[in-house]
Amino acid sequence: MSKKPAAESFVTEIASRSQDFSQWYLDVVRRAELADYSPVKGCMVIRPYGYAIWEQIQQALDSRIKATGHVNAYFPLFIPASLLAKEAEHVDGFAPQVAYVTHGGGEELEEKLVVRPTSEAIIGTMYAKWIQSWRDLPILINQWANVVRWEKVTRPFLRTTEFLWQEGHTAHETEAEAEGETLKILDLYADVCESVLAIPVVKGRKSESEKFAGALRTYSIEALMGDGRALQAGTSHNLGQNFAKAFDITFQGRDKTVEHVWGTSWGMTTRLVGAAIMVHGDESGLVLPPRIAPYQAVIVPIGRDDWRETVLPKAQELRQQLADAGIRVTLDERDERPGWKFSEWEMRGVPLRVEIGPKDIEKATVRVARRDTREKQDLAMDGIAERLRHMLDEVQQNLFERARQYREAHTQRVTDYDAFKSAMEGRPGFVIAAWCGSAECEAQIKADTQATIRNMPLGGPAPGGTCVRCDNPAAAEAWFAKAY
Numbered sequence: 252m253s254k255k256p257a258a259e260s261f262v263t264e265i266a267s268r269s270q271d272f273s274q275w276y277l278d279v280v281r282r283a284e285l286a287d288y289s290p291v292k293g294c295m296v297i298r299p300y301g302y303a304i305w306e307q308i309q310q311a312l313d314s315r316i317k318a319t320g321h322v323n324a325y326f327p328l329f330i331p332a333s334l335l336a337k338e339a340e341h342v343d344g345f346a347p348q349v350a351y352v353t354h355g356g357g358e359e360l361e362e363k364l365v366v367r368p369t370s371e372a373i374i375g376t377m378y379a380k381w382i383q384s385w386r387d388l389p390i391l392i393n394q395w396a397n398v399v400r401w402e403k404v405t406r407p408f409l410r411t412t413e414f415l416w417q418e419g420h421t422a423h424e425t426e427a428e429a430e431g432e433t434l435k436i437l438d439l440y441a442d443v444c445e446s447v448l449a450i451p452v453v454k455g456r457k458s459e460s461e462k463f464a465g466a467l468r469t470y471s472i473e474a475l476m477g478d479g480r481a482l483q484a485g486t487s488h489n490l491g492q493n494f495a496k497a498f499d500i501t502f503q504g505r506d507k508t509v510e511h512v513w514g515t516s517w518g519m520t521t522r523l524v525g526a527a528i529m530v531h532g533d534e535s536g537l538v539l540p541p542r543i544a545p546y547q548a549v550i551v552p553i554g555r556d557d558w559r560e561t562v563l564p565k566a567q568e569l570r571q572q573l574a575d576a577g578i579r580v581t582l583d584e585r586d587e588r589p590g591w592k593f594s595e596w597e598m599r600g601v602p603l604r605v606e607i608g609p610k611d612i613e614k615a616t617v618r619v620a621r622r623d624t625r626e627k628q629d630l631a632m633d634g635i636a637e638r639l640r641h642m643l644d645e646v647q648q649n650l651f652e653r654a655r656q657y658r659e660a661h662t663q664r665v666t667d668y669d670a671f672k673s674a675m676e677g678r679p680g681f682v683i684a685a686w687c688g689s690a691e692c693e694a695q696i697k698a699d700t701q702a703t704i705r706n707m708p709l710g711g712p713a714p715g716g717t718c719v720r721c722d723n724p725a726a727a728e729a730w731f732a733k734a735y
């Protein structure tokens with residue numbers, strides 16, 4: 252039998268979150284076996300535990316996407332290079348990140364193929380074939396896929412050359428309908444983040460310089476990570492008629508005139524796994540919200556040498572009982588000390604640990620430890636599944652509340668530029684300020700402070716006063732931050 256490291260060494264193998272957040276993140280990803288580096292630079296291997304988290308997120312998203320009338324389909328990985336070039340802004344935006352296939356079957360290809368960085372071009376080409384009349388609209392299609400964007404600096408889950416995502420692509424009769432769809436998806440994304448990942452987000456519109464290449468308007472949800480940097484957690488684009496014009500997607504309207512469709516596209520990616528790590532994790536490792544945890548509870552049998560005879564049968568019975576109640580549960584039957592198992596499951600972020608030993612069996616109780624608060628309590632075996640389900644809801648709620656309070660404590664409003672610059676020193680979180688709307692001010696603010704406009708919240712207060720950097724009247728209230 253291989254000798255495992257002692258419990259203490261688990262903790263020392265993870266860098267301190269408060270002192271070196273960046274290393275802590277990489278250590279957690281590696282030690283919790285979420286992902287590993289691959290022989291291809293910039294690509295990652297998502298290991299089973301990390302993939303199981305993604306599957307929970309995926310299911311929550313997929314069911315909401317379908318409940319709002321969308322259907323799934325699948326389009327090819329390869330796109331003829333000439334198709335990507337059809338929408339000028341789009342190709343300019345993606346050109347530096349595109350990977351090409353030049354050879355296949357031992358021969359040089361007549362036309363090189365793009366490995367999709369996103370699928371507007373290929374899907375638009377198909378929509379042009381499928382749409383003739385207003386009766387064919389709307390088209391509401393989503394696809395689950397991988398995409399490739401050649402990245403220079405990568406970080407597991409947050410920025411990798413290949414990543415997994417869903418991309419929705421819709422076509423509508425009117426501009427208003429497309430705008431309604433764009434905002435509906437933004438709400439859906441915010442709901443997934445807040446109610447499933449327990450991450451509070453700010454919904455808003457992107458500035459012109461930060462919008463999707465080829466879109467009319469881009470909306471995003473932005474979250475604050477545990478180191479005070481912001482992360483864009485999802486985007487929804489109103490494409491206007493740009494792609495319809497580039498790909499000739501037309502329909503005969505109700506009044507018999509031929510018009511271009513109005514499009515949207517929207518995506519959420521595996522970076523959400525990274526967001527969950529960075530928002531909820533602590534010095535001991537991962538802390539998973541129950542709704543995305545591969546295991547919501549782990550049962551650890553306690554006992555002397557004969558625990559397999561005395562405790563295990565009862566532990567197996569308990570596992571079955573919890574599984575029957577719909578709790579994702581695992582029983583750690585390995586021949587290791589309970590203390591070692593405790594630290595390992597703590598590091599892997601399992602929301603509830605259920606300890607069961609000979610004394611517990613005598614008293615018909617179990618000892619339950621919460622990962623988020625580390626509180627322990629003895630609970631009667633009778634009705635245990637119901638109690639644990641209730642506790643999982645409490646953990647979920649507490650993690651959201653904790654993240655919300657953190658964000659509130661790291662969000663400030665400033666009015667003059669000196670205050671803005673000093674507020675932006677270090678990693679302060681969000682700084683809210685009035686902005687005139689000019690790209691010049693935006694670029695200068697970025698050059699001076701490294702901060703970017705994350706978004707301009709929807710339904711925020713009407714902007715008053717003047718731009719934080721110049722003296723022109725404010726056009727919007729913007730949320731600035733240093734971002735991933």
Ligand SMILES: [Zn+2]
Pocket residue numbers: 686687688689692718719720721722723
């Ligand atoms: Zn300005």
